[in-house]
Each structure stands twice: as C-alpha cells, then as structure tokens.
Amino acid sequence: xxxxxxxxxxxxxxxxxxxxxxxxxxxxxxxxxxxxxxxxxxxxxxxxxxxxxxxxxxxxxxxxxxxxxxxxxxxxxxxxxxxxxxxxxxxxxxxxxxxxxxxxxxxxxxxxxxxxxxxxxxxxxxxxxxxxxxxxxxxxxxxxxxxxxxxxxxxxxxxxxxxxxxxx
Amino acid sequence: xxxxxxxxxxxxxxxxxxxxxxxxxxxxxxxxxxxxxxxxxxxxxxxxxxxxxxxxxxxxxxxxxxxxxxxxxxxxxxxxxxxxxxxxxxxxxxxxxxxxxxxxxxxxxxxxxxxxxxxxxxxxxxxxxxxxxxxxxxxxxxxxxxxxxxxxxxxxxxxxxxxxxxxxxxxxxxxxxxxxxxx
Numbered sequence: 001x002x003x004x005x006x007x008x009x010x011x012x013x014x015x016x017x018x019x020x021x022x023x024x025x026x027x028x029x030x031x032x033x034x035x036x037x038x039x040x041x042x043x044x045x046x047x048x049x050x051x052x053x054x055x056x057x058x059x060x061x062x063x064x065x066x067x068x069x070x071x072x073x074x075x076x077x078x079x080x081x082x083x084x085x086x087x088x089x090x091x092x093x094x095x096x097x098x099x100x101x102x103x104x105x106x107x108x109x110x111x112x113x114x115x116x117x118x119x120x121x122x123x124x125x126x127x128x129x130x131x132x133x134x135x136x137x138x139x140x141x142x143x144x145x146x147x148x149x150x151x152x153x154x155x156x157x158x159x160x161x162x163x164x165x166x167x168x
Numbered sequence: 169x170x171x172x173x174x175x176x177x178x179x180x181x182x183x184x185x186x187x188x189x190x191x192x193x194x195x196x197x198x199x200x201x202x203x204x205x206x207x208x209x210x211x212x213x214x215x216x217x218x219x220x221x222x223x224x225x226x227x228x229x230x231x232x233x234x235x236x237x238x239x240x241x242x243x244x245x246x247x248x249x250x251x252x253x254x255x256x257x258x259x260x261x262x263x264x265x266x267x268x269x270x271x272x273x274x275x276x277x278x279x280x281x282x283x284x285x286x287x288x289x290x291x292x293x294x295x296x297x298x299x300x301x302x303x304x305x306x307x308x309x310x311x312x313x314x315x316x317x318x319x320x321x322x323x324x325x326x327x328x329x330x331x332x333x334x335x336x337x338x339x340x341x342x343x344x345x346x347x348x349x350x351x
Contacts, residue, residue: 035342082348118342133348165278165288165347166253166317167228168324168334 003050003074004029006060010067012043019063020045027055037118048074083113084135086163093156095126102150103128103158110143111135126156131163172310173258176303178220181213185221188237190282193333197235198283202242202329207264207302212243216262216304219245229282231321233328236283242266243304244325246318253317266301266326269311271319279324279334280347290343291334293320 008020017036024031029051036045049056057071091103104114107130117130134140144160151158178185191197205212215234223232223245230251233244247260271294280288297319299312314322324334338344 037341080346086345086348115348116342116345131345163278165280166230166251166320167280167282168231168321 002053003032003048003077004053004056005070005072005074006045006047006049006056007070008045008047008063008067009042012038012041013066016043016067017045020047020060020067020069023059023063024049024051024056027051027059029056040121080115083111083133084138085133086115087112087132087134087160088163089128089130089132089158089160091126091128091151091156091158093126093151093154095121095124096154099126099154099156100128102154103147104130106143106146106150107132107134109146110138112138112143132160172303173261173312176259176261178217178260178262181217181304183214183217185217185219185224187225188218188222190222190226190232190236191238192282193284193335195238195283197238197240198328198333199331200235200240201331202233202235202240205241205243205264207304207306212241212264213304215239215241215243216245216264219243219262220247220260223247226282230317231325232282233325235328235331240331242329244329246321246325248318248321251317255316256314256318258312258314258318262304263299263301263310263312264304266299266322266329268297268299268323268326270296270298270313271323272296276339277320278345279320281324281334283328284333284335286347287335288345288347289334289338290340291324291337292339293323295319297322299326 029049032048034047053073060069112132112134115131119128147158219232223229230248231246234241243264245262248254249257249259273295274292275295276290276292278288279291296315299322300309
C-alpha cells in the first residue's frame with residue numbers, strides 16, 4: 001500500500017466527486033487530504049490517499065475521457081513542519097500578468113512559504129488570498145515595505161496580517 | 169447581577185479540584201448533548217472544581233466544558249482575564265445550564281480547541297452576548313452580558329455543552345486549517 005496523489009480535472013457536471021470517490025472506495029482506498037473546487041467551469045480535485053497503485057489506476061480508467069485523471073505514487077508521508085507563524089496575505093486589483101509571481105517572490109525572499117493559495121478573476125478584478133508562514137527571523141517591516149512597493153508597481157492593493165487562532 | 173459572577177471564586181466551592189484528562193475528537197461524548205445539571209449536587213460541585221483545575225494547568229486555555237473531560241453535562245468553566253483580545257471580563261467562573269438570550273454583531277475569527285488539537289477553523293460568532301445560567305452551588309439564575317473575546321469563548325463553551333464543536337460551525341469549505349505548530 002503506498003500513498004497516492006490523484007488529480008482529476010474536467011468540465012463541471014453533477015456527480016464528478018461521487019463517481020471518482022465511488023471508484024476509489026471500490027479498491028478499498030481511504031481518502032485522506034483533498035481539495036476540490038470549481039475553476040472557471042472546470043471541476044478540479046486533488047486527493048492524497050493510501051491504496052494499491054495498479055488497482056486505483058484501473059478503477060479510474062472508465063472515467064477518463066471528459067475527465068483528465070492522473071495517479072502518482074508519492075512514497076512515504078511527508079509531514080509539513082511549520083517554519084513560523086501563520087499570516088494571511090490578500091491582494092486585489094486590476095488584472096494583469098505577473099501578480100502571483102511578483103508577490104510570492106517577495107514572500108520567498110523573506111524565507112516565507114505559502115501553504116495555501118487561491119486566486120479568482122472576475123471581470124477585470126483579480127483577487128489572491130494566501131496562507132503564508134514566515135520564519136521568526138523574517139523582517140516583517142522589510143517584507144511589508146517590499147510588498148507595498150511591488151503592489152504599487154503592479155497597481156494592486158496588498159495586506160499581510162497575522163492569522164493566529166485563539167485557543168478556546 | 170454581573171457582580172455576582174465577578175465576585176465568584178472557585179474557593180467558594182469548598183472542594184479541591186482535580187486535574188482530569190481532556191478528551192479529543194472523535195470521542196462520542198463531544199458529540200453528545202449535555203444533560204441539564206443540578207447545580208447543588210455535590211458531584212456537580214466537584215466537577216466544577218475539576219473543570220477550573222484542569223483549565224488552569226492547560227496552557228493558553230480560557231475555557232473548558234464538561235464534555236471535554238468526558239462528562240455529557242451542561243457545565244463549563246471560563247476565564248479570559250489577561251487575554252489580549254479581552255474587553256469586558258468577568259474573571260474566573262463556572263456556569264451550569266447556560267443559555268444564550270441575546271446575541272448580535274457577528275464577526276469571524278479563527279478558533280482552536282484543546283479537543284481538536286490538529287485543526288483550527290474560521291467561525292462567525294456574536295460579539296455582543298447575553299447569557300443566563302446558574303453558578304455551581306447556587307439556585308438563582310444569573311445573567312451575564314459581555315462582548316468581544318469573552319462573548320466568543322462563552323459561545324464556544326455553550327456549543328460544547330450542546331455536543332457541538334467549532335467544526336460544526338466553520339465559515340466555509342476552505343475554513344478548516346491544519347494547526348500551525350512551530351518553535
């Protein structure tokens with residue numbers, strides 16, 4: 001039994017999740033982490049699950065066609081060790097190429113890592129939201145200044161704020 | 169009325185609290201609606217002392233409900249004093265059979281819970297709140313009106329007493345996060 005990464009994308013219709021997960025459960029696969037969303041009319045799924053590679057591939061075979069499906073063996077589980085405190089990064093403004101690359105480059109340059117991100121485009125408005133971890137040594141003031149300068153060049157607005165949770 | 173709660177202290181219970189184990193989801197007790205309790209029952213007075221004692225030894229913990237120590241009962245301890253987000257604060261108290269009578273001004277914030285150690289989640293809660301309940305050992309209902317962080321904590325604990333976790337109230341399909349642990 002190995003850990004598998006299954007990706008599925010295709011034009012949206014009711015029942016994609018039901019079809020794919022039914023095929024998987026037939027092979028005895030246990031779904032672990034997954035993320036699924038609708039991207040401009042295409043339904044996209046990424047699933048990490050533990051199961052027998054050949055059987056999973058075979059079980060998903062009949063669904064290929066309208067759906068583009070990949071199955072990949074991933075080896076042992078790789079736990080993400082947080083590198084620092086969590087922050088929320090949001091960017092919004094007029095759409096243009098290069099927003100994601102410029103902003104994430106600033107985060108990377110500060111030693112930070114993006115753990116979750118999504119972008120949406122509606123009309124001319126581009127919106128980016130990301131969960132970011134920054135190492136304790138990161139210069140927050142410098143990063144904020146760098147983000148501001150980048151945002152100004154791109155003509156967008158950017159905010160970075162702590163995402164720490166309250167223990168209740 | 170508020171003075172009654174602010175003036176309350178665990179010493180008034182007259183029993184020594186014991187530190188109990190905190191149960192974690194998916195333990196079924198966390199999904200069970202708690203029984204209405206008799207605040208004068210000696211067993212419940214002991215439980216009240218135990219909740220305070222267990223809350224006190226748990227780092228960062230501002231509230232603890234009976235189901236979290238394995239008892240499906242409507243009782244919780246709370247103490248948000250010293251928390252940076254606290255505005256109105258009634259100090260340490262235990263409340264039995266608490267009910268929300270008024271709530272308004274919802275705000276979303278990220279919550280964690282000792283019984284759900286691996287996740288946090290965004291939850292919308294009222295920031296203005298009025299709650300009634302009975303202090304352990306007492307008979308008369310007391311009313312507590314509060315705001316901000318104390319209001320959020322009260323709603324989180326009252327949910328526990330009803331067999332609900334913050335996971336039952338998250339604000340969207342992408343509103344549950346792996347807990348970030350570092351250092």
